Amino acid sequence: MAKEMIKDLSLAAGFEEAAPRLPGSDVAWLDALRAQGIAAFRSNGLPTRRVEAWRYTNLNALAKAGFAPVRGDAELDAVPDGAALALGDACRIVLVNGRLRHDLSSLDQLPDGIAAVGLAELLRRSPADLEDLIAPAPEGRDGVLAALNDAFMEDGLVLQIEAGVSVDTPIHLVSIGVPVAGQAVAFHPRNLIVAGAGSRSTLVESHIGLGEGSYFSNGLTDVTVGKGATLTHAKLQDEGAAAFHVALVRARIADEAVYDSFVLHRGGELARHETHASIEGSGAECRLNGAYLGTGRQHIDNTTVIDHMAPGSQSSEVFKGVLAGHARGVFQGRIVVHRDAQQTNGHQLNKTLLLSRDAEMDTKPELEIYADDVKCSHGATVGELSEMELFYLRTRGIDEATARDMLVSAFLSEAVSELRDETLVSAFAERIAGWVEARHEDRTEKAA
Amino acid sequence: MALLEIRNLHVTVEDKPILKGIDLSIDKGEVHAIMGPNGAGKSTLSYIIAGRDGYEVTDGQILFDGKDMLELEPDERARAGLFLAFQYPVEIPGVTNTTFLKTALNSLRKGRGEGELDAMQFLKFVREKARPLGIGDEMLKRAVNVGYSGGEKKRNEILQMAVLEPVLAVLDETDSGLDIDALKIVADGVNALRSPDNATLVITHYQRLLDYIVPDRVHVLADGRIVKSGGKDLALELEAKGYAQFSSAEAA
Ligand SMILES: Nc1ncnc2c1ncn2[C@@H]1O[C@H](COP(=O)(O)OP(=O)(O)OP(=O)(O)O)[C@@H](O)[C@H]1O
Ligand SMILES: [Mg+2]
Numbered sequence: 001m002a003k004e005m006i007k008d009l010s011l012a013a014g015f016e017e018a019a020p021r022l023p024g025s026d027v028a029w030l031d032a033l034r035a036q037g038i039a040a041f042r043s044n045g046l047p048t049r050r051v052e053a054w055r056y057t058n059l060n061a062l063a064k065a066g067f068a069p070v071r072g073d074a075e076l077d078a079v080p081d082g083a084a085l086a087l088g089d090a091c092r093i094v095l096v097n098g099r100l101r102h103d104l105s106s107l108d109q110l111p112d113g114i115a116a117v118g119l120a121e122l123l124r125r126s127p128a129d130l131e132d133l134i135a136p137a138p139e140g141r142d143g144v145l146a147a148l149n150d151a152f153m154e155d156g157l158v159l160q161i162e163a164g165v166s167v168d169t170p171i172h173l174v175s176i177g178v179p180v181a182g183q184a185v186a187f188h189p190r191n192l193i194v195a196g197a198g199s200r201s202t203l204v205e206s207h208i209g210l211g212e213g214s215y216f217s218n219g220l221t222d223v224t225v226g227k228g229a230t231l232t233h234a235k236l237q238d239e240g241a242a243a244f245h246v247a248l249v250r251a252r253i254a255d256e257a258v259y260d261s262f263v264l265h266r267g268g269e270l271a272r273h274e275t276h277a278s279i280e281g282s283g284a285e286c287r288l289n290g291a292y293l294g295t296g297r298q299h300i301d302n303t304t305v306i307d308h309m310a311p312g313s314q315s316s317e318v319f320k321g322v323l324a325g326h327a328r329g330v331f332q333g334r335i336v337v338h339r340d341a342q343q344t345n346g347h348q349l350n351k352t353l354l355l356s357r358d359a360e361m362d363t364k365p366e367l368e369i370y371a372d373d374v375k376c377s378h379g380a381t382v383g384e385l386s387e388m389e390l391f392y393l394r395t396r397g398i399d400e401a402t403a404r405d406m407l408v409s410a411f412l413s414e415a416v417s418e419l420r421d422e423t424l425v426s427a428f429a430e431r432i433a434g435w436v437e438a439r440h441e442d443r444t445e446k447a448a
Numbered sequence: 449m450a451l452l453e454i455r456n457l458h459v460t461v462e463d464k465p466i467l468k469g470i471d472l473s474i475d476k477g478e479v480h481a482i483m484g485p486n487g488a489g490k491s492t493l494s495y496i497i498a499g500r501d502g503y504e505v506t507d508g509q510i511l512f513d514g515k516d517m518l519e520l521e522p523d524e525r526a527r528a529g530l531f532l533a534f535q536y537p538v539e540i541p542g543v544t545n546t547t548f549l550k551t552a553l554n555s556l557r558k559g560r561g562e563g564e565l566d567a568m569q570f571l572k573f574v575r576e577k578a579r580p581l582g583i584g585d586e587m588l589k590r591a592v593n594v595g596y597s598g599g600e601k602k603r604n605e606i607l608q609m610a611v612l613e614p615v616l617a618v619l620d621e622t623d624s625g626l627d628i629d630a631l632k633i634v635a636d637g638v639n640a641l642r643s644p645d646n647a648t649l650v651i652t653h654y655q656r657l658l659d660y661i662v663p664d665r666v667h668v669l670a671d672g673r674i675v676k677s678g679g680k681d682l683a684l685e686l687e688a689k690g691y692a693q694f695s696s697a698e699a700a
Contacts, residue, residue: 392537395530396526410542410543
C-alpha cells in the first residue's frame with residue numbers, strides 16, 4: 001500500500017489552524033466536505049506513479065517542496081502588461097494566489113446576462129446556493145488533489161450565464177501566482193461555471209506567474225453546460241520555471257450542448273490539466289483540444305476522460321506539442337462509451353514533435369466501449385522534424401534555425417486552428433510565436 | 449573560369465559508390481542537359497550540388513564561381529545563387545506558399561545586401577512571376593505542395609526559380625508528369641530566365657523538353673559516370689537508340 005502513496009503530508013499541515021478562517025467555516029455541509037477532504041488526503045497521501053492516473057507524472061518534487069496554504073495577501077498593484085492573453089476589451093476577473101482581487105478586476109464591465117462573483121463572497125453571503133454546485137472530490141487515490149481542494153478551497157470564480165444569453169466578448173479569468181519570500185505557497189482555487197440553457201459564451205483563463213519563485217496552484221473547476229448551450233473554454237498556462245500547476249475540470253454536458261475546450265501549456269516546472277467530461281445528453285459535442293510547448297526540465301501532462309453516457313453525441317480531441325531540452329510530455333486520453341451511448345462518435349489525436357534526443361513523450365489512449373453502434377478512433381505520433389522538409393527549405397536560402405522554426409510553427413498552427421474564434425486563434429498563436437522566437441534567440445546566442 | 453566545375457567527383461551512400469568520377473564544366477550563358485537510365489545517379493548528383501546530408505564525397509571537388517562548394521551549407525549555396533528544382537518537390541504542411549517564398553526571397557536579398565520586401569511589395573512581385581506560369585492567388589495561399597497535382601508541383605518549382613532568380617539552376621526531371629501545354633509553360637519560364645550571366649543544368653529523360661530548352665551540351669550519365677558528351681543531337685541519338693550501347697561499353 002505504501003508504494004501507492006507519498007508519505008509527505010506537508011500539504012495538509014496547518015489545516016486545523018486554517019479551517020476556522022476559511023470562508024463558510026460555520027456552514028455544516030461545507031465543514032463536513034472539508035473534513036472529508038483532509039481525511040482523504042491524509043489517508044491516501046499524494047499518488048505515486050503506481051496509481052494509474054498518475055503513471056507518467058511524478059509528484060515527488062511537489063511533495064518535497066513543502067508547499068503550505070497561502071497566508072496573508074500577496075503584494076501586487078497591477079497585472080503586468082502583456083502577461084495575460086491579449087483579449088481586447090474582455091471583462092477581467094483577477095485572482096492573485098487564488099484570491100479574487102476586485103481592485104484589479106473589471107467586474108463592472110460584465111456583459112448583460114452574465115453574473116460573476118467571488119466564491120469566498122458567496123460562501124459568506126449565501127452558502128446555501130452553492131450546496132448543489134460544490135461536488136466532492138472523487139474517492140480514492142485518483143482524487144487526492146481534488147480532495148485537497150475540497151479541504152482548502154477559499155476563493156475562485158462563480159460564473160453564471162443566463163439561459164438564452166449570447167455573448168461574443170470573452171470573460172477573462174486571470175490567475176496570477178506570486179511567490180512569497182520565505183514561504184512555499186499553495187493555493188486551491190475553486191471555480192463554478194454554469195452556462196444556462198441555450199446560452200453562448202466564452203470563458204478564457206490566463207494562468208501566469210510573477211518572478212521565478214515557486215508556488216503550487218491546485219485548481220478545480222466545475223462546469224455545467226446546459227441544454228443547447230455552447231461554452232468555449234480556453235486556457236493559457238504560462239508560469240515561472242519553478243511553478244507547479246495542477247488543474248481538474250469536471251464538465252457536465254447536456255442535450256445538444258457544446259463544450260469546446262482548448263489548453264495551451266507553456267511554462268512551469270510541472271503542469272497538469274485534467275478534464276473529466278461527462279456527456280449526459282444526446283446530440284451534444286465535446287471538444288478537448290490543446291497544445292504544449294516544453295523546454296528545460298519541464299513536465300507537461302494532459303489527461304482527459306470523456307464519458308459518453310447518452311446516445312448520439314460526439315467528442316473530438318486534438319493535442320499537439322513540441323518538446324525540447326529535457327522536457328517530458330504526457331497525454332492520457334480515455335474515452336468511455338457506456339452501454340446506452342449508441343451512435344457515439346469519438347476521435348482522438350495526439351501528435352508530438354521532439355526537438356532533442358533528451359525530450360520524451362508518453363502517450364496513452366484508452367478506449368472502453370460498451371455500446372455496439374459506435375465510431376471511435378485514436379491516433380498518436382511522436383517524431384522529429386523531417387530532414388527532407390528542412391533540406392527543401394534550406395535549398396531556398398532559408399537558414400537552418402529559421403527553417404526549423406517555420407516547421408515547428410507550422411506543426412502547432414494546426415492545433416490552434418481547432419479554436420473556432422478568430423480572436424482566440426490570434427491570441428494563442430501570438431503566445432506560440434513568442435515561444436518559438438524565444439527559443440530561436442536562445443539558440444543563436446548559444447551558437448554565437 | 450567556369451561557373452560550375454565538377455572534378456573527379458566520387459560519392460558513396462552508406463558505403464555504396466553511386467558517383468564514380470564525374471567531370472563537368474558549365475560556363476555562364478550555357479544550358480547543359482544530363483540524360484541517363486534510371487538509377488544512374490542523376491538525382492544524387494543534383495542533391496550533392498545542393499548540399500543534402502547523408503552522402504559521402506570520397507574524392508573530387510565542386511567549384512562554384514571558383515569557390516569550394518562542398519564547404520557550404522545548403523542555404524549558403526542558395527544565397528550564392530544555386531537553385532535545385534526537385535524531382536519530387538517536398539510537401540510542407542502548415543506553411544503557405546506565400547510565406548515560404550517571401551521568407552526565401554528575403555533571406556536571399558539579405559544575403560545580397562538588399563532590403564527586404566514588405567508584404568505588399570512581395571505580393572505584387574510574386575503575382576507577376578506566377579501569372580505566366582498559370583499559378584493564381586489560390587495556389588499561393590495553399591500550403592507548399594500539399595495536395596498539389598504532379599504538374600502543379602513542377603510549376604511551383606519553376607515559380608520558386610523565377611522568384612529567386614538563381615545564377616545556376618539545376619532542374620531534376622522538371623518535365624516528368626507534365627502535359628504538353630504545361631511542358632511549354634515550364635520551358636518558357638526557364639527560357640525567360642536565361643541570360644549571359646546564368647546557366648542551367650537540365651536533367652531529363654525526354655528529348656522533347658530539349659526541343660524547347662535547347663542545350664549547348666548533352667551528357668549521358670550511366671552507372672555513376674559521364675560516358676558520353678556531345679551537342680544537342682546526342683539527345684536525338686539517345687531517343688533513337690536508347691542506353692543499351694553504354695552498358696555494353698561498360699561491360700567491355
Ligand atoms: N539513401 C540511399 N540509400 C541507398 N541507395 C541510394 C540512396 N540514394 C540513392 N541511392 C541509389 O543510388 C542510385 C542512384 O539514384 P538516383 O536517384 O541518383 O538515380 P537517378 O539517376 O536520379 O534515377 P531516376 O532516373 O530514376 O530518377 C540508385 O541505385 C539508388 O537506389
Ligand atoms: Mg532522379
